[in-house]
Amino acid sequence: EAGVTQSPTHLIKTRGQQVTLRCSPISGHTSVYWYQQALGLGLQFLLWYDEGEERNRGNFPPRFSGRQFPNYSSELNVNALELEDSALYLCASSLRTGGLQPQHFGDGTRLSIL
Amino acid sequence: GNSVTQMEGPVTLSEEAFLTINCTYTATGYPSLFWYVQYPGEGLQLLLKATKADDKGSNKGFEATYRKETTSFHLEKGSVQVSDSAVYFCALSGEGGGNKLTFGTGTQLKVEL
Numbered sequence: 001e002a003g004v005t006q007s008p009t010h011l012i013k014t015r016g017q018q019v020t021l022r023c024s025p026i027s028g029h030t031s032v033y034w035y036q037q038a039l040g041l042g043l044q045f046l047l048w049y050d051e052g053e054e055r056n057r058g059n060f061p062p063r064f065s066g067r068q069f070p071n072y073s074s075e076l077n078v079n080a081l082e083l084e085d086s087a088l089y090l091c092a093s094s095l096r097t098g099g100l101q102p103q104h105f106g107d108g109t110r111l112s113i114l
Numbered sequence: 115g116n117s118v119t120q121m122e123g124p125v126t127l128s129e130e131a132f133l134t135i136n137c138t139y140t141a142t143g144y145p146s147l148f149w150y151v152q153y154p155g156e157g158l159q160l161l162l163k164a165t166k167a168d169d170k171g172s173n174k175g176f177e178a179t180y181r182k183e184t185t186s187f188h189l190e191k192g193s194v195q196v197s198d199s200a201v202y203f204c205a206l207s208g209e210g211g212g213n214k215l216t217f218g219t220g221t222q223l224k225v226e227l
Binding site: 004006031033035042043045048050055056058090092094100102103104105106107108 | 146148150155156157158159160163165203207208213214215216217218219220
């Protein structure tokens with residue numbers, strides 16, 4: 001069974017630019033989650049999508065947004081990049097049966113802002 | 115809101131030593147509890163889970179028991195190996211937090227020969 005796949009693996013951007021990160025969930029999983037792992041800040045929840053709808057959002061500004069496609073894959077968009085957006089962005093997927101189901105993670109996209 | 119507290123690292127052990135990483139939580143109701151492991155340069159891998167009080171999750175020699183009375187989910191392994199060197203994260207989800215995972219700060223484990 002293929003796991004969660006994320007692309008690209010690494011990105012280098014400059015302040016003010018925009019970036020799009022992509023995630024393909026495990027086959028059969030309908031929920032997709034995005035997390036930010038920034039140095040010194042730990043793992044922070046960003047967004048949860050299920051059946052194409054945004055279900056929950058973490059404490060991040062509106063320039064962080066995303067969407068989920070009919071095939072359940074997802075994109076995370078970050079506009080007006082700032083230096084503090086440098087982080088590992090992790091995508092996870094799960095079956096849509098509430099918090100009882102574990103989330104399975106991809107290897108992440110490492111975003112560096114110069 | 116929900117929160118998870120893990121023991122500070124790094125933890126350095128000799129091979130075959132006993133491992134305990136403490137984890138306590140604050141949450142409403144009955145959350146599900148998880149341990150994830152992150153190897154260098156990789157994402158998180160699910161290590162084990164427990165979904166109700168007194169459940170014991172186990173995998174690859176690691177164990178953790180969901181203790182409602184002490185709001186704890188301590189990770190243990192009887193004999194660690196060098197290959198267990200990684201960062202370990204305790205997390206919870208559900209009940210008042212929706213589906214999102216709330217993580218502890220992570221505990222780095224280094225196992226030496």
